[in-house]
Amino acid sequence: MTLLASVPRRSREFDKLRRGHLVPLLASALIAAIAMTLVAWVLWPTWTARTFDNNERIPVSIGETLFNIPPHAFRRKVQRHSGPQESIDLNFLYPSLAAPGAPRRVTAETIDETPPPIERMFLSIAAHHDSLAPDARLRTIYPRYLDETRPEPQDGLSIRAFRDRTPYAGEDLFVAEAPALDHDILERDAGGKPPHTFPHPALAARCTRDAATPGMCLSERRIGGADLTFRFPRQWLTKWRDVAGAMEELAQQLHGSHN
Template sequence: MTVFSATSPRSPRTHTRAHLVPVVLGGVFAASAIALVAYLLWPTWGAGGANAPDKLPVSVGGTLFNLPAAAIRMRIQRHSGPQERIDLDFLYPSLESPGAPKHVTADGVDATMQPIDRIFLSIAAHHDALAPEQRVGTIFPRYLDQAAATPQEGLTMRMFRSDTPYGSEDLFSGASPALTARCTRDASTPGMCLSERRVGGADLTFRFPRSWLSQWRDVAEAMDRLTVQLRGPSG
């Protein structure tokens, strides 16, 4: 007697479904793993650059400086790496980086004019031009009046002759601490001073109001501190 089995063979569709289940489960696990890795590696800074570095390593004339980003005056210069020139300003006498500039309307500009409260600094590659101390020692004496004055204790002032390229300026010099500054005279606008020094392949040019020379030693020490603070490792 022939015995027939009560079970029937699986249909091709059922067999295909059974093979797809492991494939689908594997795909789900793989997608979960990828999502987890992406979450762990996703940058945490915002689009606004809230965590931008406080200082930027900048090379000017092959000389490295560590510059406070907030002190850099031009947005286009706020990046690390080699630059031909960079412009900064610092509050005086604290030498802190200034905050955001205040917006002044045309109607209120006269009423809001305040004395300059910061020292300006430009760092530029000198490309082997004549050093600042050489100009003071060899070029400027040709144009200076022979008479000298002492407006402050320890500070000497000599006027440039009116028939020279520096006819509206005076040259100030002091020692301990060392200071040399070329200053315009007060006129419709307050006089300003330039003091230059060379650091490696770059020339540093400080600008500040002439009126600050009443405390010239404090100004000279502030420029010395800034020069040391901004200079990167020489190694």
């Protein structure tokens, strides 16, 4: 009888002990839940998505050279911030040079068998780290690989094909020389001596040829510690003066008075 009576007593003591441990655990869980609720309420986002003004500019330093970029011109959102960057990728509507808005949604109804025309000029800006300058490459590297045939310039624009089995096979080089400077202007240089640098070409572009996809052109220039690489369709060269003017205008807009 004594053994049997001790079993319920031990069971009751065990239940009391278990309840004694559960109470602090439940209290701790309740306090933690309340604290998490308060933190979530404080940190819950109450802002709306930021919209950028058309005239707003984001200052970006590339190769220690300052550029002021329209926010909507960035092709990659991760690059849309101020401060130093190694490179950025931009695009602009042509010929307006406005920063594009949100891309149009492509649906089954909007897809056509004929690809839509490219209406944008693409621009990459990257630190050059003292690599060979674009104008030096034009004078010293490209001539090594050009075909010896020299067709007559068309509308002031010369075209030379790159030879096969060279690094630029399948491409053509377009160059439109800038007008020669007047002799009197040269004489007004410091010391009365002509400057050691000559005018840059009005346009220099290396272009792929039209095939399954339209040919694209690449034109480079250097500003401070950065190289600017413009890309546009080859067919635009039928109005090459407009293209050259657009690239110059973009460089002036982005680099401003620092140019």
